Amino acid sequence: QHERAQATRFEPAQTSDGHRIEIAANINRVADASVAAAAGAEGVGLMRTEFLFLERDSAPSEEEQFEAYRDMVQAMAGHSVIIRTLDIGGDKVVPYLDLPKEDNSFLGIRGIRLCLARPELFIPQLRAIYRAAAFGPLKIMFPMIATLEDWYAARDLAEQVRRELDAPQVPLGIMVEVPSAAVLAEQFAQEVDFFSIGTNDLTQYTLAMDRLHPQLASQADGLHPAVLRMIDLTAHAANAHNKWVGVCGGIAADARGSLILVGLGVHELSVSVPAIAELKAAIRQHSLADLQALAQRALACRSAAEVHQL
């Protein structure tokens, strides 16, 4: 079975009734891009740029970042790359940034909040991304968007940088990983170019369970119906406004989770590279109609255990 999946890894993931799902890769390093393409990825659904900033003594320069983003886009040979802007804070600590210690770092100055507070960090990254856009299709995605004000501020800064460079526009989207963004998905869908649902943080914040807490690990389940309803709200709003919606959190690679996500109407699943071939093979075994019925039953469940039983 494993070998059959590998042999068909460059073929699309299409349900038995002909509905195609894009399968993309989550990558952390530039060198991962060519590995992802060779593994059958149809794009990069999440490039975690914070990894360029970790394990060093100072932030990478605009030039260094430009070269990294350019190399990645070129390695994907025409497939699109979603570059997520810096998502530092929470569990990701960077000593040289001198971030104040916070009692609740997952609820503090992380992700887009940090970038908006530190334009000297954010602007060089945006410049590097817009310059790299000349070398292949890329999209910019902002992490930890909680309010429309977050979005307006991030979008306006990106637009200002783009104009200064006289660069063409690229699609601008948001991670949906904070419950407020899912609840207001209808409003966000009128504004953004695309959504990507981050189920790791969305689970953490919906269930109020620290994603790193060992005693909560088994309960912090992305298949919990409360989380699935957040995803449903988001996918609904996206489809109603003809906006593209992907999922880049861990349940996209889960054998059960991925099928429910397809049934909820997402367009793309972005997963770690080793999961790509098997995920494509799994989707080919089902019809969209069956997965839609499965998703509706999952939404009606009262607990994660009931969803797993399904």
Ligand code: PEP
């Ligand atoms: C997520 O939160 O689901 C996600 C994909 O981003 P990260 O795991 O980097 O927070």
Ligand code: MG
């Ligand atoms: Mg996240």
